[in-house]
Amino acid sequence: MGSLLIRGGRPLHGRLKVSGAKNAALPILAGTLLTQEVTRIHNLPHLHDITTMMELLGCLGVGLTVDERLGIEVDGSSVNNVRAPYELVKTMRASILVLGPLLARFGEAEVSFPGGCAIGSRPVDLHLKGLEAMGADITVEDGYIKAKAPGGLRGADITLETVTVGGTENLLMAATLAHGKTVLRNAAREPEVVDLAQFLIAMGAKIAGAGSSTIEIEGVSALHGCDYTVMPDRIEAGTYLVAVAATGGKVRLEGVIPSHVAIVLDKLREAGADISVESDAIELDMAGRRPSAVAVTTAPYPGFPTDMQAQFTALNTIAEGVGRVTETVFENRLIQTHEMNRMGADIQIEGNTAIVTGRPTLRGAPVMASDLRASASLVIAGLVASGETVVDRIYHIDRGYECIEEKLQSLGADIRRQTH
Ligand code: UD1
Secondary structure, eight states, X not given: OEEEEEXXXXXXXXXXEOOBOHHHXXXXXXXXXXXXXXXXXXXXXXXXXXXXXXHHHHHTXXXXXXOTTSOEEEEGGGOOOOEEOHHHHTTOGGGGGGHHHHHHHHSEEXXXXXXXXXXXXXXXXXXXXXXXXXTOEEEEETTEEEEEOTTOOBOOEEEOSSOOHHHXXXXXXXXXXXXXXXXXXXXXXXXXXXXXXXXXXHTTOEEEOBTBXXXXXXXXXXXXXXXXXXXXXXXXXXXXXXXXXXXXXXXEEESOOGGGGHHHHHHHHHTTOEEXXXXXXXXXXXXXXXXXXXXXXXXXXXSBOGGGHHHHHHHHHTSBSEEEEXXXXXXXXXXXXXXXXXXXXXXXXXXXXXEEEOOSOXXXXXXXXXXXXXXXXXXXXXXXXXXXXXXXXXXXXXXXXXXXXXXXXXXTOEEEEEEO
16 A cells, blocks of 8 residues: 655745546546537546546446547447446445446436545435436335436426535436436536536537526437546646645646635635636745634535635634634545644644644654545645655555646656555
8 A cells, every 4th residue: 555755845836737526527428428429528537436437337348448648539439338336436436427328328227325534424305306206216125326317307496405526427427318408406516517517518418507506408319429628626726726725835836726725725825826827727825934824614605615725724724823623514524634633733622623723843753644635634744844754555646636646747846656
């Protein structure tokens, strides 16, 4: 199992290109199942989760050709299996995203029931309720969700009880091939939902309102192939901005959509960063200053992203003042705080809030990550700490950050991967 060895205390400086968004690429790859024609997807990030989704498509019978420039050609004409097996679903919960497309195109699908994970129980009840409202017959047997709609799905008026990104995406994909009109209310407004909708529109889907909380989909009888470029990763962008701010450095991020990270930029300005924005670039300069503590409360988009919560907790550990970080989306997502305390941070947990009293510095220590964004926050803590930090279990990081050590090295960080 690999780890990252970090010798902290160096301000990060330089420029970085942001990769394609994992959380847009995953539903888009699942969405390729909706057509028997060829789709070409560009700007895929080089990540374990993407490889897992490709493996899943391959096991459904899809033909895949990967080019050297992070593009992939997907041929959906050869699908010969509608079962997503436990072995793949257990390594990536987002495998549930094939349920809607398979059911819509083939009238049946079987997907292993995804379990909970480190950050919470993460049910998929709203995905299933929505598909049932569209006429699917769903049972759970032997740990598998078995869904059938022999005569095809029907459009329906669905109000999602909780804002769910994956639920919105699954139902959006299913509705593109349903008979009649579907209305999704209280839909997720995340940019990744919009990117998926734009991909589906490029395939001939009739969708209005993506990016608002009501999405209307008029079902069509078939979708066609297309070429599509995945949006930049706003969470990767935010993570590097926080890493640079925490170390007092300066960075120019390129290939980013600044409006997607507006709330993150507001919080970084509040922490003391000078930030300027161009159409597809962001410059952040901390000029060696110690950050000021900031309060954040996570919420669905356009609120503060839960996927940026751990990184801001790390920033607060060395900030001036006391920062309150409240997690409202997942029930168990403050776990990384215990590892940060082992590095000398002062974090108290009260319910779903972390009260972070900033210290002038952290001390390096061996730490262990429990989920993807928690790992990133421990890397940030290691970059500011004095001495050596070893972040263990970095397979979590490789699920979501492309070449993290190369990117940080290019900014002057002393970081290297160890395999042991
Ligand atoms: C996606 C992102 C993840 C991000 C999260 C919230 C992907 C691949 N992952 O996860 O990085 O942290 O959005 O922004 O895009 N819920 C239910 N029932 C359901 C579905 C969800 O109760 O059927 C609850 C969840 O337990 C959670 C909340 O709704 O408390 C939000 O979850 P959701 O938006 O569905 O997260 P994911 O799509 O799994």
